[in-house]
Amino acid sequence: LAARCSRVTLKSSPLTLRIVAECPVTKARVCDLILPHCTVNTPVFMPVGTQGTLKGITVDQLEDLGCQICLGNTYHLGMRPGPDLIEKANDLHGFMNWKRNLLTDSGGFQMVSLVELSEVTEEGVKFKSPYDGKEILLSPEKSISIQNSLGSDIMMQLDDVVSSTVTGPRVEEAMHRSVRWLDRCIAANKNPHKQNLFAIIQGGLNSKLRKACLDEMTKRDVPGFAIGGLSGGEEKDDFWRMVTLSTDHLPREKPRYLMGVGYAVDLVVCVALGCDMFDCVFPTRTARFGSALVPWGSLQVKQKQYAKDFQPIDPDCQCPTCKRHSRAYLHALFKSDTAAMHHVTIHNISYQLTLMRSVRQSIMEGRFPEFIQSFMKRMFPSRDQYPSWTVDALASVNITLQ
Amino acid sequence: MAGGRMQLELSRVVQGRSRLGVLKGLGRTGQHSLEVPGCLLYTHFGTVPHLTQDTLHTLRNLPSVTQVTLSNIAEHQEVLEEFKDGFRKFAGLHDTVVYCSLHDPATLCPTGYTTNKTVSVWGSGGRIELTVAKFMALQKTVQPDWYQSMADGETWQNSTSRKRVRKSVDRTLAHLDECLLVHQKSQELDGVEVFGVVEGGDILEERVRSARETAKRPVAGFCLDGLQTASMDQRLRTQLITAVNKELPEDKPRLLQGVGRPDEVLACVEAGVDLFESFFPFQVTERGCALCFSFDISPDPERAGRAPPEVLELSEEKDAAGDTKQNGDLNHDDQTQMTSFEINLKDKRYQDDFRPLVEGCGCYCCKNHQRAYLHHLLVTNELLAGVLLMIHNTSHYHGFFSALREALAKDKLDLLKTRVLRAGAQQMEREEQDG
Numbered sequence: 016l017a018a019r020c021s022r023v024t025l026k027s028s029p030l031t032l033r034i035v036a037e038c039p040v041t042k043a044r045v046c047d048l049i050l051p052h053c054t055v056n057t058p059v060f061m062p063v064g065t066q067g068t069l070k071g072i073t074v075d076q077l078e079d080l081g082c083q084i085c086l087g088n089t090y091h092l093g094m095r096p097g098p099d100l101i102e103k104a105n106d107l108h109g110f111m112n113w114k115r116n117l118l119t120d121s122g123g124f125q126m127v128s129l130v131e132l133s134e135v136t137e138e139g140v141k142f143k144s145p146y147d148g149k150e151i152l153l154s155p156e157k158s159i160s161i162q163n164s165l166g167s168d169i170m171m172q173l174d175d176v177v178s179s180t181v182t183g184p185r186v187e188e189a190m191h192r193s194v195r196w197l198d199r200c201i202a203a204n205k206n207p208h209k210q211n212l213f214a215i216i217q218g219g220l221n222s223k224l225r226k227a228c229l230d231e232m233t234k235r236d237v238p239g240f241a242i243g244g245l246s247g248g249e250e251k252d253d254f255w256r257m258v259t260l261s262t263d264h265l266p267r268e269k270p271r272y273l274m275g276v277g278y279a280v281d282l283v284v285c286v287a288l289g290c291d292m293f294d295c296v297f298p299t300r301t302a303r304f305g306s307a308l309v310p311w312g313s314l315q316v317k318q319k320q321y322a323k324d325f326q327p328i329d330p331d332c333q334c335p336t337c338k339r340h341s342r343a344y345l346h347a348l349f350k351s352d353t354a355a356m357h358h359v360t361i362h363n364i365s366y367q368l369t370l371m372r373s374v375r376q377s378i379m380e381g382r383f384p385e386f387i388q389s390f391m392k393r394m395f396p397s398r399d400q401y402p403s404w405t406v407d408a409l410a411s412v413n414i415t416l417q
Numbered sequence: 418m419a420g421g422r423m424q425l426e427l428s429r430v431v432q433g434r435s436r437l438g439v440l441k442g443l444g445r446t447g448q449h450s451l452e453v454p455g456c457l458l459y460t461h462f463g464t465v466p467h468l469t470q471d472t473l474h475t476l477r478n479l480p481s482v483t484q485v486t487l488s489n490i491a492e493h494q495e496v497l498e499e500f501k502d503g504f505r506k507f508a509g510l511h512d513t514v515v516y517c518s519l520h521d522p523a524t525l526c527p528t529g530y531t532t533n534k535t536v537s538v539w540g541s542g543g544r545i546e547l548t549v550a551k552f553m554a555l556q557k558t559v560q561p562d563w564y565q566s567m568a569d570g571e572t573w574q575n576s577t578s579r580k581r582v583r584k585s586v587d588r589t590l591a592h593l594d595e596c597l598l599v600h601q602k603s604q605e606l607d608g609v610e611v612f613g614v615v616e617g618g619d620i621l622e623e624r625v626r627s628a629r630e631t632a633k634r635p636v637a638g639f640c641l642d643g644l645q646t647a648s649m650d651q652r653l654r655t656q657l658i659t660a661v662n663k664e665l666p667e668d669k670p671r672l673l674q675g676v677g678r679p680d681e682v683l684a685c686v687e688a689g690v691d692l693f694e695s696f697f698p699f700q701v702t703e704r705g706c707a708l709c710f711s712f713d714i715s716p717d718p719e720r721a722g723r724a725p726p727e728v729l730e731l732s733e734e735k736d737a738a739g740d741t742k743q744n745g746d747l748n749h750d751d752q753t754q755m756t757s758f759e760i761n762l763k764d765k766r767y768q769d770d771f772r773p774l775v776e777g778c779g780c781y782c783c784k785n786h787q788r789a790y791l792h793h794l795l796v797t798n799e800l801l802a803g804v805l806l807m808i809h810n811t812s813h814y815h816g817f818f819s820a821l822r823e824a825l826a827k828d829k830l831d832l833l834k835t836r837v838l839r840a841g842a843q844q845m846e847r848e849e850q851d852g
Contacts, residue, residue, distance in 0.1 A: 066793075066794075066797045066799055067790075067793065068794060068799045068800075068801040069801075070799070070800050070801070071467075071799075071800035071801055071803075071804055072801070073471075073472060073781070073785075073801070073804065073805075074785070075471070075475075075781075075785075076469075076471050076472070079471070091797075095793065095796060095797055096768065096789070096792075096793045096796075100768065100769055100789065103769060103771070104771060104787070104789060104790070110789075110790055110793075111790070112785045112786060112790075322496055323495075323496050323499050323500075325500060335469065335470060335471055336469070339470060339509040340509050341507075341509075343496055343500070343507070344463075344507055344508055344509065347462060347493050347496065348461075348462055348464060350462075350492070350540070350541035350542075351461040351462040351464070351489050351541070352461040352462065352464050352466055352467070353466070353467055353800060353803060354461075354464045354465075354466070354467055354468055354469055355464075356800070357467070357469050357472075357800070357804070358469055361469065
């Protein structure tokens with residue numbers, strides 16, 4: 016009987032988290048996140064492929080960079096080409112031909128950020144389609160239905176998204192509604208054995224509301240939790256406090272996904288605060304403007320100063336771009352061909368993934384605190400240039416920045 | 418002249434005009450070769466449009482000669498001079514032969530800026546005027562393996578006067594002589610090949626004169642200019658090329674500039690052209706289309722006995738009669754217009770078409786993706802569309818040249834012509850829908 020039960024458990028769990036190492040100083044951990052398409056090593060940065068493509072990069076190139084999971088966007092894909100077509104194409108994996116894992120967000124964020132006239136009610140989010148002007152309702156059920164068609168390995172609940180700069184009763188209303196919508200999402204999920212549904216902790220910058228949300232949502236048996244409602248222009252001092260409060264109250268044995276975080280410094284600090292998964296459009300978006308991410312910040316390849324700079328973007332970088340091309344060539348190529356953008360995109364994705372791999376390695380080898388010190392030293396010209404929030408946040412997990 | 422080792426070895430000459438062979442001795446050490454009829458690899462500043470190394474190298478059997486153009490390079494002269502080691506190294510091009518042309522064949526330049534002593538190219542920052550001195554300084558900096566000499570080819574407008582055409586021939590010869598003088602004195606260009614450029618607009622006598630005179634100079638081969646797709650119909654082009662080739666030595670290669678459409682390529686090969694520029698796949702890509710004309714002449718029992726409802730012929734004598742779309746009908750000035758050799762993936766009909774672009778095509782795009790996905794990428798304006806289409810179109814185009822060489826070797830050129838000149842894609846579409 017016991018054997019049969021464990022077999023059933025295994026079959027019904029499309030997510031298994033194995034904690035490989037925990038930093039004895041900070042709250043950081045290294046995990047193996049076993050998902051239907053492959054194992055994801057955390058901490059992990061997930062590149063964003065909004066419309067079923069990663070901006071000029073082929074799936075082979077993405078695989079070669081070591082990417083194990085990337086994002087697709089429910090709002091965009093739900094509009095074009097639509098869930099029915101994607102189902103016909105053997106879900107989003109089949110449509111894009113991506114053989115590893117996919118995470119889809121719910122579409123909630125786009126509702127607020129992209130759509131001019133959207134109206135939130137208990138039912139869902141009402142908005143006008145930008146393509147044909149028709150009125151559409153994105154309800155928890157509808158969002159999950161689309162995500163079921165997309166077939167992503169991790170789906171996000173539809174949450175009532177409120178900008179982090181908003182205060183007052185709206186924040187509390189959104190938090191409670193998000194809990195109710197979580198329950199509706201759980202009920203609507205047609206594929207609980209194949210697709211994981213993550214909850215999204217809300218509550219704005221109010222610790223009481225956050226805590227209340229945490230208490231409620233952790234009562235639900237979801238395979239993972241996201242920390243939402245942050246990374247939207249709020250003060251960093253508030254930001255990190257909400258992150259660490261959240262990780263303090265999230266179960267150890269479930270993954271923690273901090274949404275919308277992607278700057279290198281933010282990644283390193285938030286790993287120290289206990290987060291496992293991150294996503295952000297920034298690295299891929301900024302690449303298209305010629306901005307290359309490097310250990311000492313960023314390098315604007317299109318600037319005149321690089322016209323005669325014959326070094327690669329980062330002499331220490333092993334990505335295909337840095338192994339073959341110079342800043343000068345890329346600078347010139349931006350005037351001739353779109354491939355220049357692709358070169359920088361590849362470099363930026365490589366940078367992010369390599370950063371996470373280094374973080375992971377350092378945690379496993381018990382030297383994450385030292386890693387943080389040298390990371391910060393490389394990134395900022397001097398100690399007094401360290402942003403005060405990073406000093407405070409790291410101090411809260413026993414790291415005194417030198 | 419301190420020339421290189423370029424040598425054309427012809428294995429067949431079919432019907433006295435179409436040539437099959439290998440261009441050997443290419444590159445500084447002479448170890449590269451290029452089969453003819455063939456095409457060069459078209460690039461923007463050393464990069465095949467949209468492609469990085471990884472995506473480029475999904476393609477097999479790429480031409481060994483990479484074409485770069487002064488219209489992309491001229492504005493970067495200072496940078497290259499400081500770099501010192503030549504364009505090939507600057508661009509990270511390994512193990513390829515670099516051929517430097519004057520203009521980008523995919524873009525028509527504004528006219529009216531050429532003088533007796535100068536030609537102009539257009540970079541990202543605007544017009545750059547080149548004297549022979551500057552032109553040669555650029556060649557010394559670029560350090561190509563092979564380049565065309567400076568030329569005045571501004572005769573492709575329909576209303577070019579005889580006087581203007583004559584001037585272009587005279588100027589081009591003068592430029593050639595000046596270029597060769599500088600070339601012979603330049604150590605940096607030791608071993609580098611020069612092609613002379615044959616001009617003459619649409620005037621037979623001028624074409625012959627230009628060819629005769631250019632052939633007297635010590636050049637490794639000949640560019641045929643001013644015959645661009647936008648400028649004239651194929652019948653006239655064939656006539657002019659045939660006359661020109663009569664004046665040129667048999668054992669030196671002929672490169673035709675600005676002509677890339679498959680039907681035109683076939684006709685020009687029949688007129689004795691050896692090399693083409695491969696900008697056509699790029700143009701097809703830019704309009705969101707995929708090449709899919711068949712060049713398969715292997716016996717196929719499935720197709721036997723099925724008469725094609727539409728047969729396209731080269732616009733030899735025929736007028737545009739009835740509804741039949743003829744390639745000759747296309748607006749010659751609009752190179753952005755779709756041809757019948759391609760399908761327009763933005764069309765709604767591909768929305769749920771889960772077949773590859775071309776059944777049986779072994780390219781990365783066809784092996785991994787479907788028409789529906791390409792359609793989606795185009796509708797949503799995604800960058801990946803350009804990448805995937807460029808891969809496929811390049812692969813298809815080079816496959817066509819490969820088939821062309823095979824057809825010449827096996828005496829099946831007529832069969833290939835029939836295959837290719839059918840209403841290409843439309844034909845295939847109809848067959849597949851019926852079949």
